Amino acid sequence: MGNHARTWLYVGCSLAVHAIVLLLLILSFSFSPTPPPTPIPSSQAIQAVAIDEQAVQTEIQRMQAQNQKQQSSKTQKMAQLEEQTRQLEQQRTQKQRALTELEKQREQLQQRQQSLAAQHEAEQQRLAKLKAQRARTEQQLAEQRKQQAKTEAQAEERRRQEQKKAQEAAAEAERKAEQQRLAREKQRETQRREAALERKLAEEAAARAHARKVAAAKNDYIPAIQRNVTQNWLRPVGIPRGLSCVIHVRMGAGGIVLDARVVQSSGNTAFDHSAETAVRKASPLPVPNDPAIAAAFRDLSFEFQPSS
Numbered sequence: 001m002g003n004h005a006r007t008w009l010y011v012g013c014s015l016a017v018h019a020i021v022l023l024l025l026i027l028s029f030s031f032s033p034t035p036p037p038t039p040i041p042s043s044q045a046i047q048a049v050a051i052d053e054q055a056v057q058t059e060i061q062r063m064q065a066q067n068q069k070q071q072s073s074k075t076q077k078m079a080q081l082e083e084q085t086r087q088l089e090q091q092r093t094q095k096q097r098a099l100t101e102l103e104k105q106r107e108q109l110q111q112r113q114q115s116l117a118a119q120h121e122a123e124q125q126r127l128a129k130l131k132a133q134r135a136r137t138e139q140q141l142a143e144q145r146k147q148q149a150k151t152e153a154q155a156e157e158r159r160r161q162e163q164k165k166a167q168e169a170a171a172e173a174e175r176k177a178e179q180q181r182l183a184r185e186k187q188r189e190t191q192r193r194e195a196a197l198e199r200k201l202a203e204e205a206a207a208r209a210h211a212r213k214v215a216a217a218k219n220d221y222i223p224a225i226q227r228n229v230t231q232n233w234l235r236p237v238g239i240p241r242g243l244s245c246v247i248h249v250r251m252g253a254g255g256i257v258l259d260a261r262v263v264q265s266s267g268n269t270a271f272d273h274s275a276e277t278a279v280r281k282a283s284p285l286p287v288p289n290d291p292a293i294a295a296a297f298r299d300l301s302f303e304f305q306p307s308s
Contacts, residue, residue, distance in 0.1 A: 015092055214296040217288045222302050224286045230306050233278035236270040243271045244305035249279055251298055257283035263301060275304045 229247075246264035251257055260279035262272040279285075287297045 015088075015095075019088075210292065213290075213293050217290075217293045217296070218300075221286055221288060221297065222300075225282070225300075226302060226304065228282040228285060229275070229278045229304060232281040233274060233304075233306055235306070236274050239268060239271050239274075243268055244303055245272050245275055246301055247275055247279055247304050248299070248301045249285070251285060251287065251300065253294075255284035255287040255294075255297070257285060278304075 243266040245262045245266040247260055248263045249257060250259040257280055260276045262276060265272050266275075285297075287294045
């Protein structure tokens with residue numbers, strides 16, 4: 001609005017200045033005195049009688065020419081004034097049109113501003129609605145997330161409880177299985193121990209029976225071995241009677257003598273050597289036919305004491 005007012009002020013001042021200039025020009029032509037005809041001196045009037053008509057006509061023509069010249073100058077000035085007035089009027093009309101166009105543009109701009117203001121207001125209202133709607137949506141989403149979190153927490157709690165129950169059930173099943181395994185292991189261990197005990201008792205019984213058989217066999221076969229050795233013994237010269245020694249014999253299958261040596265000396269070296277020689281000469285020595293009992297004769301110690 002400030003620019004529009006200043007434009008109108010400039011146009012008004014311009015028109016006023018042109019109008020004052022035009023008025024001054026008109027007044028200058030209206031009040032310019034027409035030069036009076038030059039008075040003819042009385043002396044010349046007297047002489048005029050003598051001047052011929054041609055001179056009069058020449059003067060008249062000069063005066064008319066001067067008058068025409070003045071009239072032409074006035075006409076030219078009037079034409080210039082009219083042209084200036086026309087130009088000023090044309091400028092005023094153009095400026096008026098420009099002012100009208102500016103006013104029209106101002107009104108259009110004002111309408112545009114009003115339209116923009118209305119659009120801005122509508123946009124503000126739309127944004128406010130969107131903001132309110134977004135707030136409601138965010139609140140709904142927050143409530144949904146809260147509800148979802150609550151649901152998930154409840155589901156997680158149920159899952160934990162179920163997992164805990166499953167773990168407890170698995171632990172209980174494992175404990176029972178372990179108890180059953182331990183019970184079975186204990187039962188098997190008891191059975192193993194009982195079986196081992198039974199085996200041990202059986203082995204001990206068998207060993208005792210075997211020992212009795214071996215003892216009985218030794219009671220039968222050692223005297224026979226002693227007789228065979230005595231039969232194959234040659235008394236060394238000068239050996240006193242009543243000597244004895246303990247001989248350890250290592251035998252193979254069938255009573256074959258593999259080695260014989262005195263383990264408890266008689267005190268007489270010749271007697272001891274003669275005893276070892278007698279054992280080797282008596283090979284094979286009599287042993288039981290039962291291999292299990294004969295195995296007890298593989299390493300045998302007996303006392304050698306010849307009676308003669």
